[in-house]
Amino acid sequence: MPLVKLCPNCEHRNLASQTACQVCGTLLEHANAFDAPDLVAPKIIVNQRTLNLPLQVELIIGRTDTHGDWKPDIDLTPFGGTAAAGVSRRHARLIWHGHWQIEDLGSANGTWLNRQRLQSGESLDLTAGSIIQIGKLYLIYHG
Numbered sequence: 001m002p003l004v005k006l007c008p009n010c011e012h013r014n015l016a017s018q019t020a021c022q023v024c025g026t027l028l029e030h031a032n033a034f035d036a037p038d039l040v041a042p043k044i045i046v047n048q049r050t051l052n053l054p055l056q057v058e059l060i061i062g063r064t065d066t067h068g069d070w071k072p073d074i075d076l077t078p079f080g081g082t083a084a085a086g087v088s089r090r091h092a093r094l095i096w097h098g099h100w101q102i103e104d105l106g107s108a109n110g111t112w113l114n115r116q117r118l119q120s121g122e123s124l125d126l127t128a129g130s131i132i133q134i135g136k137l138y139l140i141y142h143g
């Protein structure tokens with residue numbers, strides 16, 4: 001069972017083996033490690049393509065910025081996920097709690113799960129066949 005550490009600064013869920021937060025660089029020496037049940041990468045399909053995702057307890061969904069100095073874990077840019085299509089740079093995230101959940105990150109245009117808009121701070125469970133709408137794009141969660 002992998003241990004994770006919550007960053008005290010930005011609340012990013014880092015693997016416990018990391019000494020500094022992957023997002024903001026804050027040192028994690030005083031962060032408490034806790035169990036996260038056996039991590040499995042989510043199977044996400046966009047435009048009939050299955051994404052190859054890293055094994056992480058948190059995956060940010062969004063788009064690259066125009067300068068190319070930000071790239072989310074699930075980058076929708078190659079699928080037409082632009083600002084004009086309603087996709088924010090940090091739009092939503094998948095979080096591992098022993099199963100995958102989705103949370104909106106205060107995106108400009110919102111995140112929908114099975115046609116239901118996520119409220120601020122709300123995390124909803126993904127189940128096989130869940131449809132996630134990010135701007136004009138649809139992502140299918142296949143478990």
Ligand SMILES: [Zn+2]
Pocket residue numbers: 007008009010011012021022023024025026
């Ligand atoms: Zn951090």
